[in-house]
Amino acid sequence: xxxxxxxxxxxxxxxxxxxxxxxxxxxxxxxxxxxxxxxxxxxxxxxxxxxxxxxxxxxxxxxxxxxxxxxxxxxxxxxxxxxxxxxxxxxxxxxxxxxxxxxxxxxxxxxxxxxxxxxxxxxxxx
Numbered sequence: 001x002x003x004x005x006x007x008x009x010x011x012x013x014x015x016x017x018x019x020x021x022x023x024x025x026x027x028x029x030x031x032x033x034x035x036x037x038x039x040x041x042x043x044x045x046x047x048x049x050x051x052x053x054x055x056x057x058x059x060x061x062x063x064x065x066x067x068x069x070x071x072x073x074x075x076x077x078x079x080x081x082x083x084x085x086x087x088x089x090x091x092x093x094x095x096x097x098x099x100x101x102x103x104x105x106x107x108x109x110x111x112x113x114x115x116x117x118x119x120x121x122x123x124x125x126x
Contacts, residue, residue: 001120008113009064009080012087015109016061023054037099060087081117084110 022031027050028043043050063083070076091107 001116001123005080005113005116005120006068008109008116009068009084012084012109012113013061013064015106016057016064016087019057020054020061023050023057025054027051027054060090077117081114084114084117088114 022034027047031050032038032040032043060083063086064080067076067080067083070079087110088107091102091105091110094106095101095103
């Protein structure tokens with residue numbers, strides 16, 4: 001179970017590193033292909049806003065990656081769950097305010113990982 005959780009944490013972190021790159025460095029190029037519903041004429045004027053958003057995604061990725069290097073099992077779980085909850089809240093909020101697809105891409109992998117932590121804890125107790 002531990003390896004599966006680690007794989008999911010890596011997946012969520014890599015997603016957020018991709019979001020960082022997309023929003024900070026490729027907003028006026030590649031992002032136009034990803035965010036097709038966003039009017040093309042707004043990409044350039046919103047470049048700074050997107051970069052700020054990308055930076056926050058980078059912080060989420062950094063926290064998840066950091067959690068993988070924590071040797072203390074209790075702190076590893078606590079830090080990972082904190083950042084997974086942050087990702088989940090951001091994904092749920094994005095689904096309500098921007099696009100339902102955000103729930104599937106961002107929140108769902110984080111929620112699955114949280115669920116795996118819950119199952120692992122239940123198996124250890126049982």
